[in-house]
Amino acid sequence: MTTRLLAQKIVVAALGLALFVSAGISFHRSRNLAEPVVLGPGVTSVKKLGEYFAAIRGTVNDCNLYFMEGREPGGTMLVLGGSHAEEPAGRLAAWLFVENGTVEKGRVIVALSANRSASTMTRLGGAYPPDFTIDTPSGPRMFRMGDRWTNPLDQWPDPEVFIHYPSGQELAYVDIRNLNRTWPGRPNGTFTEKTAFAFMEMIRREKVDVAIDLHEAELQYPVISTIVTHQRGQELATMVSMMLTDNEDFKIGTEFSPLTLHGLSHREIGDHSPAISLLFEAPEPFLDATRGITSREQLLTGKDEFVVKAGRHGLLFEEIDEKGWPIAVRVGRHTSSILQVAETWSEDNPAKPLAISGVPRYAEVIEKGVGAFLQDVTKAGKDRLAYE
Amino acid sequence: MFLSVRLPVLACLGAVLVLGAAAPAQAQKAETPVLVTSCGQSPGPIKLTVYMKRLQIAHDLKTDATAKDLGAKPYKTLIVVTGSSLKGMGAAGVSIDDEVKRVGALIDEARKKGITIVGAHVEGMERRAKSAAPGDNSDEISIDAVCPKSNFLIVRKDGDEDGRFTTLSKKHNIPVVFFQKNTEIQDVLKNVFGS
Ligand SMILES: [Zn+2]
Numbered sequence: 317m318t319t320r321l322l323a324q325k326i327v328v329a330a331l332g333l334a335l336f337v338s339a340g341i342s343f344h345r346s347r348n349l350a351e352p353v354v355l356g357p358g359v360t361s362v363k364k365l366g367e368y369f370a371a372i373r374g375t376v377n378d379c380n381l382y383f384m385e386g387r388e389p390g391g392t393m394l395v396l397g398g399s400h401a402e403e404p405a406g407r408l409a410a411w412l413f414v415e416n417g418t419v420e421k422g423r424v425i426v427a428l429s430a431n432r433s434a435s436t437m438t439r440l441g442g443a444y445p446p447d448f449t450i451d452t453p454s455g456p457r458m459f460r461m462g463d464r465w466t467n468p469l470d471q472w473p474d475p476e477v478f479i480h481y482p483s484g485q486e487l488a489y490v491d492i493r494n495l496n497r498t499w500p501g502r503p504n505g506t507f508t509e510k511t512a513f514a515f516m517e518m519i520r521r522e523k524v525d526v527a528i529d530l531h532e533a534e535l536q537y538p539v540i541s542t543i544v545t546h547q548r549g550q551e552l553a554t555m556v557s558m559m560l561t562d563n564e565d566f567k568i569g570t571e572f573s574p575l576t577l578h579g580l581s582h583r584e585i586g587d588h589s590p591a592i593s594l595l596f597e598a599p600e601p602f603l604d605a606t607r608g609i610t611s612r613e614q615l616l617t618g619k620d621e622f623v624v625k626a627g628r629h630g631l632l633f634e635e636i637d638e639k640g641w642p643i644a645v646r647v648g649r650h651t652s653s654i655l656q657v658a659e660t661w662s663e664d665n666p667a668k669p670l671a672i673s674g675v676p677r678y679a680e681v682i683e684k685g686v687g688a689f690l691q692d693v694t695k696a697g698k699d700r701l702a703y704e
Numbered sequence: 705m706f707l708s709v710r711l712p713v714l715a716c717l718g719a720v721l722v723l724g725a726a727a728p729a730q731a732q733k734a735e736t737p738v739l740v741t742s743c744g745q746s747p748g749p750i751k752l753t754v755y756m757k758r759l760q761i762a763h764d765l766k767t768d769a770t771a772k773d774l775g776a777k778p779y780k781t782l783i784v785v786t787g788s789s790l791k792g793m794g795a796a797g798v799s800i801d802d803e804v805k806r807v808g809a810l811i812d813e814a815r816k817k818g819i820t821i822v823g824a825h826v827e828g829m830e831r832r833a834k835s836a837a838p839g840d841n842s843d844e845i846s847i848d849a850v851c852p853k854s855n856f857l858i859v860r861k862d863g864d865e866d867g868r869f870t871t872l873s874k875k876h877n878i879p880v881v882f883f884q885k886n887t888e889i890q891d892v893l894k895n896v897f898g899s
Contacts, residue, residue, distance in 0.1 A: 538791075551757070554750040558886035569830060570747045574795040 369514035390422025391668035401435035401462020406530030409650030435462035454692035499584035532600035546586030648681035744788025771813035787831030823854035
């Protein structure tokens with residue numbers, strides 16, 4: 317009897333250990349998966365976020381900052397990919413700038429993993445795939461699928477309530493690990509607040525004129541397919557939205573950042589630096605609560621019959637049909653929107669122009685696919701390769 | 705023979721085309737300075753004011769303008785942009801009822817002062833009772849509060865998908881200046897405020 321019980325215990329323990337080891341390997345692989353970045357013709361230097369705030373130096377959030385210096389002087393634009401690492405179109409759109417863009421006038425600074433820690437795991441209990449692959453002419457490229465929040469391995473535990481600094485506003489407790497709720501951060505705060513603070517220091521020191529934060533949203537979220545703007549960017553965002561809607565076959569609206577909603581980039585970057593802050597939202601059915609199978613395929617095609625059904629019941633703030641929201645459409649919306657901001661900004665600020673070439677717009681990304689704009693890693697010289 | 709017949713025909717055709725194209729745009733006129741406001745706190749007014757700024761049309765944007773504001777300057781025109789945003793109203797701490805009350809008093813005062821009233825709807829079907837929340841019809845309330853009391857309307861054509869503004873126009877005998885693309889707002893404003 318006791319031997320039988322012991323045998324049962326051993327079997328259960330062995331099963332538990334097997335789960336523990338296999339999950340551990342998966343977590344470890346996902347946390348350490350290196351994503352190559354081919355430095356395009358426009359990248360003039362790669363810096364580290366930690367150069368702007370020592371407490372971030374050498375940590376998981378000491379992310380790369382890709383500097384694209386123009387031949388002629390002008391304005392400075394910051395593009396943030398990966399504020400929310402579970403919104404891959406935001407990261408990929410930024411990637412296309414780094415691997416393809418050339419800056420003629422002004423300067424562009426790009427982050428691909430603004431909250432790098434959040435890119436090292438997926439939402440706990442969400443059954444999200446740990447990675448996804450984009451096919452390119454030179455072979456597959458694998459990317460980490462991340463989370464909305466800083467990895468608890470890097471910041472733990474969460475408090476009962478999260479009091480935003482410096483507003484004192486009470487936010488959801490879990491958002492103490494949400495980079496887009498902790499702006500402008502503080503030097504002696506949590507890890508996520510320190511990350512936000514490092515970015516603020518960089519924005520102030522590099523004299524950023526326009527900061528763009530790239531996101532994706534579930535279709536059940538009312539802030540979608542839009543540019544959210546700080547009050548100093550209202551005219552810029554409105555003009556950009558009108559030009560895109562007129563000329564590029566997709567609709568994008570504008571929302572004004574509420575004065576009393578704190579912690580978000582569109583509010584705090586504008587309030588705590590001279591930069592105009594904008595945030596773009598593209599539709600991502602992968603994040604919808606009513607989605608079906610959470611597969612790599614769904615991530616890339618944005619096709620989901622259950623989300624379509626939710627739409628038929630009037631539960632969505634964006635349209636969806638059987639064609640879904642493919643990754644190329646979502647990435648193309650972002651690249652066109654960034655390029656349009658640069659153009660409209662330059663018209664309004666002729667003394668501080670921003671001229672960018674080589675980055676595909678909406679129609680071209682859809683026609684050729686995202687992979688067509690990811691360069692051959694094997695052909696890049698060692699000094700023209702970076703890793704995320 | 706051939707030419708002599710063809711030329712006058714072509715000339716007539718040309719004249720018809722030119723007059724036909726120019727007539728509707730030329731008809732609606734207004735003068736500066738302009739007070740621009742919103743009924744429903746949507747982001748729409750900025751769509752007009754970015755172009756007014758570029759065209760140097762003297763204007764003030766006051767999204768919460770009241771009858772009192774009309775005394776601040778010798779305004780000749782009041783533009784009220786319709787369509788509502790629950791978020792915008794939330795941020796401003798007002799309801800659609802507050803908005804209707806405020807704009808109603810503003811329009812009454814403008815009428816008393818002989819100010820031209822222009823109702824505008826510039827965001828298409830996105831700002832037509834479907835975007836804010838299920839069952840919300842504050843967009844339509846805002847349109848009804850402003851458009852029937854206007855001297856004329858400026859409307860982006862895709863917002864008239866269901867003929868809402870065409871019907872309003874016929875019923876109240878109020879002319880509408882339609883435009884298709886956002887960039888055409890520039891031409892509409894040039895025509896309305898040009899000499
Ligand atoms: Zn996001």
